[in-house]
Amino acid sequence: MVIGLAHGVFPPLSLSIDFATLSHMELRHLKYFVSVAEERNFNRAAARLRVSQPAVSRQIADLEEELGVHLFARNGHGVELTSEGEIMLAHARTVLRAASDAKESMRVFQKHSTETLEVGYVPAEMGGMLTSALRRLEVLFPNVEVNLLEMSPHDHVKALLSRELDVVFVGSPWKRLEEQVSIQVLQKQTVHVVVADHHRLALRKQVALAELSEETFVGFCDKTFPGRNDAIISACRAVGFTPNIRHLAAGLSAAFALVAAGKGLTLAPGEVTQLPQAQTVFLKLEPAVPLLTSVAALRKDEERASIKKLIELCKEQTEPGNVREDVHSAVARRAVNPSALGVVRLPFPQPQL
16 A cells, blocks of 8 residues: 655655665656656656657656566556556655755855856846846845946847957847857837927827838947847838938937937837836837847857856846836936946845845
8 A cells, every 4th residue: 555645745755766876877867757647648757858758758668677667558648657666766766855955055165156147238228127137136046246237238248259248138139149058038018208398299208100201210239239220211111201311329328318419209118117217208008019029149169057046036027017117217226327337246135035
């Protein structure tokens, strides 16, 4: 009789297995076995493990041969555990749990081994998403220090390829970028119209993009924001006009200064509405225009778990209901002058237990 499996209490081991003599069993065998046991299907287990089905079958066959028992029996829908398999499942879970606990307990001895990530970002477009993700990364990877470097998207990618940066978070990937680096899309960003506070539309709360057909636009230098003007032109043409881009700015601050001076209006990501901009007004576009795509870019040979986790956490911040905080707000609360931002090491609060 099998008693207490659900509570982690082992049944009497009725198998004629001498575990002390097993020489080839590895954690991999046990991990594959547990996956098949829980999925009751080799194909689903392979998908869960992200390996091929034959690889799973081979590992299970090797384990059965070494144990000298059959762990699974086939049925009409997949497989089910044999009585020996039920007993082995309890032992396998315990071994895997013990291995995980052992690995975790060693982290305390790694406190002097610090990994540094050099992260590039565009604060006005990525700040809120990135700051929230970094706070969570600190909990998961306490030995990782993050340096933030603010520069233009073009310079970010250049620094990434030269290994000055490890990962960059930018908006609107441009043509041929994926030929140079690996791209992971984080979210589609809607844009706002930015006008001077004395502009005819300044008292409006929202505006349709088609209403801007007669306006002068402030665009962006292709050297610093490659592809941004193409995105603006494409969006405008989709509603029936080609924008008159008369002025070019090297960055968002320069673009807003030109707008405030009455040189024209511009389109900017919704994130920038969190930042104070003197003598300018932000108007929502209705209907919304998903003009920009926020992406993470990393080298194609990048394999570090901390970087992959940071990107994953950024993606989670785009899910509905998540609260995001702007980088400039976080820095400002720490009495740091945002205008002096170059390389910034954000201090992270310790998690409250």
